Amino acid sequence: MKSTTSTSEKILDIAQSLVVAGGYNGFSYADISAAIGIRKASIHHHFPTKAELVSALVDRYRQQTGAGLKSLREGISDPSEQLQAYVNFWHSCIGDASLPFCVCAMLASEMQMLPEEVASQVRAHFHGLAEWLASVLQSGAEAGRFRLDNRPEEEAQIVMASVHGAMLSARAFGDPGLFIVIVAPQIARLQAPDRQGNAGQESSTHGR
């Protein structure tokens, strides 16, 4: 069977893993060159400048993400399960170290010194993801699967921040399992019809 992975795709693959590991300034053409056994100049043939390379990389990532999120919405009927599937995706990525950090979250931290063409794409990713989450949350709220304390757009921002913050903590502590420890309760809170998550509701034992 022939491997139909073109050279330029291989370049993007390794560049992506390098960006995820160390950000925009954390890799060089020489790194890619060494990783896929091709000369530096040949990489410049495919991607003349570093800005173009990373731009193409984020572009591809955004397309993949867009397609993935779209298929979640279309392939799963329950919005609550759509959200769960999104979280599960990152849970396994971080767990098996295949994509232990979101490319755009990584680049967002370097926002201030990114080439404008890259920065605007990172912004667009955040915008798109926030929209997707807000849409899922709203649908779920309408279907009675979510209980939102704030506007869907705000809850979406909260979920997104939790996911990114959880990625960061997992990385900082070197503990992949921390991701789901942080994110799961946040999701559960949205799904729970009431705080205890049980059917009845005794709560308020008072005491202050």
Place this chain on the structure above:
Amino acid sequence: MKSTTSTSEKILDIAQSLVVAGGYNGFSYADISAAIGIRKASIHHHFPTKAELVSALVDRYRQQTGAGLKSLREGISDPSEQLQAYVNFWHSCIGDASLPFCVCAMLASEMQMLPEEVASQVRAHFHGLAEWLASVLQSGAEAGRFRLDNRPEEEAQIVMASVHGAMLSARAFGDPGLFIVIVAPQIARLQAPDRQGNAGQESSTHGR
């Protein structure tokens, strides 16, 4: 009045702002040199290697943070207000752009390619901050000012991740106000005696 800011402190100051802006690989000795009007070699006199420079910088940051958090716990009696003060600190830092990102959060994203001496300090910062937050949350829960759905350590991780994620989103969207939009509801959720927001409350109905 004489400015008692020593050269080495000035170096750390500018280095810190450069790290916050672009991470470990986002600045060079030449950048510092240009910023404070001193030769590159003179910086090497104070901090022989880049790893030592950043290590000293994180060390100073950790001391400042530790002192700040300690004084919050000692100077404010209500744990709920202690937490609020912590959040307000970042809110104003991000608002006036004085320290628009946590040094250690920035470095944590580059964890995988940091010199070990720096990486371990970043880990220590995360550990210490998580402990402080857990302690505040536990005190607040005992005093009836917080209602926790999970163990204090877990809630602390959630708060920390929210703060870091909110920083990232504020940066990604280029909107400083987004920080508090994300963090405030998370704090409010902890403070609320119950979901309806009425006056009754509390006591450990723990999710567990």
Place this chain on the structure above:
DNA sequence: TGTTGCCTACCTACTAGTAGGAAGTTAAAT
């Protein structure tokens, strides 16, 4: 007198990026 702080001058390694050519592929013109 020795230490501190800063300097000039320099080094090696690496950065992104360029010039130009060798090989192979494709497709039209002869």
Place this chain on the structure above:
DNA sequence: ATTTAACTTCCTACTAGTAGGTAGGCAACA
């Protein structure tokens, strides 16, 4: 069918500039 032209991919060899870091000297000061 064969030559020709255009194009793609990759190469060697190179550039100017920057990276972190070093050697050694000079002046102020304790």
